[in-house]
Amino acid sequence: MIMEKVFKIFVDFDGTITQQDVGEEIFLKFADNNKMNVIIEDLLNDKLSSRDCWVQLCAAIPSIDKSELDSFINSMIIDPSFIEFIKYCGKENDELFVLSDGFDYYIHRIFSNNDIGNISVYANSLQLINNKLIPGFPYYDESCFSSANCKRNHVINHSSEEEFTVFIGDGNSDKDVVEYCDFIFAKNDLLRYCESERVTFFPFKDFNDVIKKLTDLKARKRLKKRSRAQLNRQKAYTIE
Numbered sequence: 421m422i423m424e425k426v427f428k429i430f431v432d433f434d435g436t437i438t439q440q441d442v443g444e445e446i447f448l449k450f451a452d453n454n455k456m457n458v459i460i461e462d463l464l465n466d467k468l469s470s471r472d473c474w475v476q477l478c479a480a481i482p483s484i485d486k487s488e489l490d491s492f493i494n495s496m497i498i499d500p501s502f503i504e505f506i507k508y509c510g511k512e513n514d515e516l517f518v519l520s521d522g523f524d525y526y527i528h529r530i531f532s533n534n535d536i537g538n539i540s541v542y543a544n545s546l547q548l549i550n551n552k553l554i555p556g557f558p559y560y561d562e563s564c565f566s567s568a569n570c571k572r573n574h575v576i577n578h579s580s581e582e583e584f585t586v587f588i589g590d591g592n593s594d595k596d597v598v599e600y601c602d603f604i605f606a607k608n609d610l611l612r613y614c615e616s617e618r619v620t621f622f623p624f625k626d627f628n629d630v631i632k633k634l635t636d637l638k639a640r641k642r643l644k645k646r647s648r649a650q651l652n653r654q655k656a657y658t659i660e
């Protein structure tokens with residue numbers, strides 16, 4: 421009997437599904453830029469965790485108007501190939517999850533602007549109260565430094581050892597999770613990280629590249645999991 425290969429697909433949002441890093445763009449537009457530059461530099465030098473970074477960035481916006489924020493979010497553009505990718509996953513029965521270290525507030529808005537529904541989204545929360553941005557971190561785990569939403573935990577919770585896990589991302593917040601996935605698609609900062617840390621990955625420009633490669637992987641008679649990722653997943657299971 422041939423066992424059907426099951427793929428679970430996890431996708432970053434900012435800079436991967438959207439063309440811009442929406443979180444960053446919001447703070448570039450609305451926060452005190454001098455304060456912001458110091459915060460971002462500390463983040464990139466690993467002096468600041470992602471969670472502390474978001475808390476400080478939100479505090480660096482003295483006041484924000486909801487309609488201004490919303491119309492700014494409305495100007496953000498998604499990569500059109502992501503729409504094709506959703507169709508591909510639907511056709512293939514590959515379950516798709518969005519794992520973002522950004523905020524639910526703009527992700528839901530951008531998805532609804534593009535008529536995208538029915539995708540599981542795990543992200544940090546953001547509320548606007550009295551013209552202030554109040555972040556929340558429902559999926560925080562202190563063992564994940566580079567992402568306030570611990571992406572690794574979602575991969576572990578939503579996959580089993582018989583399934584193949586795929587991660588698609590571009591940046592800093594994906595550094596922890598790539599150690600737990602079998603197939604990594606990386607661009608920009610994540611690509612450089614994978615190169616320097618010797619994480620096996622496929623480079624990609626857009627989701628058409630991902631579709632091509634996945635089609636290719638699925639056609640293989642024998643497909644191997646990444647043993648380093650498998651080991652890390654098992655370690656995480658036993659700790660919990």
Ligand SMILES: [Mg+2]
Pocket residue numbers: 432433434435436589590591592593
């Ligand atoms: Mg990103």
